[in-house]
Amino acid sequence: MxxxxxxxxxxxxxxxxxxxxxxxxxxxxxxxxxxxxQHPRAMIISCCDSRVHVTSIFGADQGEFFIHRNIANLVPPYKPDGNQHGTSAAVEYAVTALKVAHLVVLGHSQCGGVQGCIDMCKGDAPQLESKESFVGRWMDVLRPGYEAVADVAEGPEQARALEKQSILVSLGNLMTFPFVQNRVASGDLSLHGLWHNIGEGGLEAYDPKTGVFEQV
The missing domain is CATH 1.10.287 (Helix Hairpins)
Incomplete structure (x- = not known):
């Protein structure tokens, strides 16, 4: 080589x-x-962003987390079509082989992937619209989330809203995987949504009862 x-x-x-x-x-x-x-208790799906350091945030030791990182911490819908699916493969391995008890989707502030999705959906990023753009086609996963925040004032407020939508979209897509559904239904697996404020060191958790993210 x-x-x-x-x-x-x-x-x-x-x-x-x-x-x-x-x-x-x-x-x-x-x-x-x-x-x-390895016998990790939790799988963490986080963004590739170099500022998000999962093990430091939770003070975790080696062997404690099974970590998968991708742009904007996204999970695509279940789609066994014969193509290569890195994120789906990681989820399958964590849930069916490692038998993790917790599956956490961790989003964060100032996410470049989320901003790229906003720009693409607004028509301001033609390079991401190209069929050859891996980033653009990956951000298609988040289009439903953008539609949910399209009426939010443009700028930091909309970006933060979509950062949190990226977590909810991923949580929803996780439940399209039969092996996730089964273990959630049996009580052997719990899903969690977290949003991390990089600059302030904050951590918010999604509360399904109120439908909002609350400070941990």
Whole structure:
């Protein structure tokens, strides 16, 4: 593979720093994980955004979360059509193989994917309308959410509303998966929607009884 290059030196240095400190201090735990496999209690579906650090937010250790990240923390509807579906595959593995007890969709503030969806739906991002745009076709998953907030004043208020809609759309789509439906119905799996304010360090949870996100 001639296009692969050596790892940047700063990453090499950081690895050696981790191996000499965090790993060395917890070597027995890492060896346990390596020998016994993973048994996470929860799956987290979050955005790829580099500012969203799930394990730090919850103070989680290695082996505690099964994490899947994609643009705008979206879950597409159940569609076993023979195509490649990374997010759906991750959900299937977490629910049917790992038997996680909790499935969390975590959205966040200032989400670039959500803003891209707004621009595309308003006709201000023709590049995303292209059939060749992977981002645009992925953001099609969120179009129903945009329709729900189309009447909200444009700007930060609409963006925040759609960020939360991205969570609700994903939660709704999760329930189109038969294996999710079955485990939710049996009480073995619970779904949760969270929204993270990056700048303020805030965390809001969706309350199905009130239909709003409340501060945790």
């Amino acid at each position: 001639e296009h692969a290059k050596p790892l940047p030196s700063y990453l090499v240095q950081r690895y050696h720093g981790w191996k000499a400190t965090s790993y060395a201090q917890n070597e027995s735990w890492y060896r346990h994980l390596g020998a016994e496999g």
